[in-house]
Every structure is written in structure tokens, then in C-alpha cells.
Amino acid sequence: MKNITFRQLRVFVEVARHLSFVRAAEALHLTPPAVTMQVKELESALSLALFDRQGRKVSLTTAGEYYLVYAKRLLATLKDADDAMARLRKLETGLLSVGLVSTAKYFVPRLLARFRQEHPGVEVRLQVSANREQLVTLMTHGEVDLAIMGRPPRELDARAEPFAAHPHVFVAPPGHPLLRAGHAPAAALAQYPLLVRESASGTRALMDRFLAEHRVEPRIAMEMPSNETIKQAVMAGMGLSFLSLHTLGLELKAGEIELLAVEGTPVMRMWNVVHLSSRVLSPAAEAFRYFILEEGEAYLAAHDRPWLGAPPGT
Template sequence: MKNATFRQLRVFSEVARHLSFARAAENLHLTPPAVTMQIKELESHVGLPLFERQGRQISLTTTGEYMLVYARRILATLKDAEDVAARLQGAETGMLKIGFVSTAKYFMMKMIADFRDLHEGVDLHLQLGNRDELVSLLQSNEVDIAVMGRPPRETQLRAEPFAAHPHVFVAAPQHRLLSESRLSVEDLRLQDFIVREPGSGTRAAMQKFFDDARITPRFKIQLHSNETIKQAVMAGLGIGFLSMHTIGIELDQGRIAMLNVEGTPVVRAWNLVHTHSKTLSPATEAFRYFILERAEAFLARQFGHHWQEQL
């Protein structure tokens, strides 16, 4: 192993994360043959195969699973060293890895663009995932900072709330419940719901709402994206529960409608999350301050009028 390179470890970690040579090559801006070569060289240093190959499918061997733990530790230590060096230089340069839940993409892309305009020397790497996936990426040091709704319980992670995050029940404009000026939670008992997958913060908030009301909802369709849920709701397949920050365009165009349900909006908070022990690079600190100082006002300008309609 003493002849293994950091590049080989990075390639190995990326292939293991996606279990795909092609995806790893795309993310690392390499060709698939180059990725294959790096893995073969690392396997020759280890003396054992790291992946099992069955046709086009690959999986980690037992050796690969052990090696992945140490590879990630090495890469995390290297990243920390780079961040400390950048801090000592006082330069806002280098790579900034930002993770965020898919619900946040409706405002984060514009905010990241504004941040980039102020910090042109920073190279950005963006990673989308659900809440549980982002917690894992933070713990393995694969992202520097993350934006999510429900804060993590893990004690090694620090969550800083930066803006209100309202959630509402939505339906197709022709749904019969829209004829009611005010709905009780009981009115939803027999309705069909379209929900996000387990591990999603939106799914957890919806489940807690019904648990508090001691109602077991009818979860009929499970989908893995807000966009697909919106399409299903607009098609009349059921009622959805979504962040108000994801439905601005559809509300403005009259393609989707909010249900006026007692106890809603369910207001959570947007959180900025990073590890307690990690020394934040100047770029990460700059992004942290940018979000904490500007995000709340930005969201109020973009979505505040819809919130007022619901109150």
C-alpha cells in the first residue's frame, strides 16, 4: 500500500460511492479507461481485488469495504490539511463542496450563483441528496457544508437555522376539498396521499403532523422527487405535502392549490450543517456567513406572498 497515490484513493472512493466506473469518471472528469487503470493499479498495491464484477454490475469485496474506510479517512485528513493551509494563507480559493436536499434547489442555485459572483476564486462542487444521504456525506467528509430541513441528531454535527421553512398540503385545482374554506385534520383521514421516500425530511415532517393528530394517513404513492410529486398532484392522483419553497411557479400559474388545513403551514427551519471538529476553510466560512446573512431575506422576497395567502 505504500506506493498507492492520493489520486488512486480518490478514484476508488468515487467508484465505491456510485458503484459505477462511468459515474465516477464523469464526476472526476476522467475517461472510464483511466478510472479502470487507477483501480487496477490500486488493487495491485493492495494485493487483492477491491470490487466484484458481474457483467455491468459491480460491488465492493470484503477487502474493498475495509479499504474504503481507511481511504476516506486519509482523504478527509488531506482535505483538512488543505483547508488549514488555505486559512493560513487567508485566501478564498480552492474547492468548496456544498450538499443540499433536493427541496432546497429551488432557491439554493440562485444563492450559489450570487455567492460565486462574490468569490470567483472558489471552485464549487454540488451534491444533492436526501437528509440521511447528506448526513452520511458530512460524516465521511465528502461535503464541507450542507443545507437541510430537519437538523441531524448526530452530536458531531452542528446545525445553524437560517430561515423559516413552511410546508403545506397541496391538491389539483379541481379537488373537491378546495371548496371548503377551512379543513380539520380529520377531513384528511380518507384521502389518498403522494409522499416522499423514507429518509426525506419532508416525509418525516408529514408523518409527525399526522402522528401528533393520531391519524394514520393513506400513503398510496411514494415518489423520490418533489417535481414528480407535483406532477402526480396536478394529475389528480392524490394530495401532496410539500415545502412552500418548491411550488411558487405552480401556485402563480394556478396549476396547483394549497389546502387550508388546520395546523398548517407546518413551519420548520432551514439549517446549515457542518461537523463540529472540522476546521472550516476560508471558502466554507465565507459561504456560511453568506447564507446566514442573506438567505432569510431572499426567501421572504421570493416566497413571502404565498405564505401570507395561507395565514
């Protein structure tokens, strides 16, 4: 064990992440033989096989699954140490890892691009999770510095700071009969099929709560794990849906999807920037945290104004 290096641990974790030596090599900017050599040296030091290799198929052994937990802890601790030293140096350089729920991918990259104009020394790594549950797992394992999400994780000791309103709306394909109803009661939704996100999604949890509060029994036609797939299905006339307004800009501009005026909507939630309370943020992470708290609200308000009719300056 004493001969194991952090380089070997990084390579091992990356191969475990992709279950591919070739893709791990691409992510690490190494050659596949170099990755294979590092893993073999690690396995030799442990006297245990960490991966099963059958042709091109790679999977973790039982020992590999156990060791992955400890390898991630060690790397997270090393990063905390690096961040603490960077704080002492007061440098805004290094790697910034930002995790986000899939809904946030429609605006966070633009904010990050503006952030990097002010902080060109920071290397940014984005990790987009399919849903809130996956993002909470990344935070638990210390794989992201900051997370952008809606509902803060009560299951973790984390600091959540709201930075912007997050409206959710019901949508329909152009020409849908409910569009002619004007300001429709929530009960009218029960007549039509709904296309919904999976149960682990924050959007789904918000929709379920809204419908329960209005005593609406939904006709769920289909569950889909992707906002993009749901939007395509709505455009195809397969049903109505409940989505974040921040996912709909292009489709609304093109007239391919219409907002439904349903009582009690838009349903407002907040976007939060979140980090583990125990985590020492690097200067780069602190700088981005301040940036999004200062810039995020104005940026998203400008996006929402054309669709919600908010007056300028709000």
C-alpha cells in the first residue's frame, strides 16, 4: 500500500467512471497504454484485481467497488488540502468543478463563460446530472465544489444560497384547445395526457405538489428522463407538460411550444448555489459563488421577462 500514488488513484477513478480505458485516457490526456500500466501497478500493489476485462467490456470487481469509495475519499481530501493552500496563496487559479441538474444546463454555461472572462486562470469542469438525486450523490462523494440546483439537499449538511427565481409552467403544442380557454382552472389539466419527468426529478416533485394542492388527478401518459425528449413529444402533440421556463427559450421564440395560462402558475421556486458545509472552498470556487450570487438574478430575469411580462428592472 505504501507505494500507491495519487496519480494511480486518479487514473483508477477515471477508468471506473467511464468503464473504459480508452475514454479514461482521453479524459486524462494520456495514452491508453499509460492508463493500463497505472492500473496494473495499482492492482499489483494491492494484490487484487480491480477490474474484470472481457474483450472491450470493463467492469469493477467487488474489490474494485470497495476500493473506489476509498480512492474518491482520498482524492477529495487531497483537493481540500490543495484548496486550503490556494486560499493561503490567494490565487484564483486551478480547477473549479461545478455540478448541476440538467435543467440548469440551459443557462449555467453562459454564466460560466462570463465568469471566465474575468477569471481566465480558472479551469472549469462541468458535471451535468440527469436529476437531483445524482447531483446529491456527487456532492456526497466530494466530486463537485459547487452545485446549482433547485431544492436544497436536506439529507446533507450543506449551505444553500438562493440567487434567482425559477419559474415553472405548463406548456402545450400550438393549437391545443386549452390555449383558447384563457386563464384555465387547474382542474382543466385532468382532461389531457401529461408528459412528465421521472420521480427523482425536482421538476416532477414540484408538479406533483402543485397538482395535489389543487386536487387534480393527473392523466400521466409517459415518464421521460430528459427535458429535451419531453419538449419534442409536446411539439409532436403527444400531450401537455410541466417544465422549467428556463428550458423553453428557443421553442417559445420559434412558436413551437405555447405557455398555458393555468391558475396558480407560474409555480415559483428558487435556484440555489450549494456546497457542503465541511468543504473549504478554493479561491476559484469562492469567486464563482460570489459571481453567481451577484449576476445570476439579473441574467435570468432578463430571460424570463418576455414570457412572464415582468416590468423592466425587476
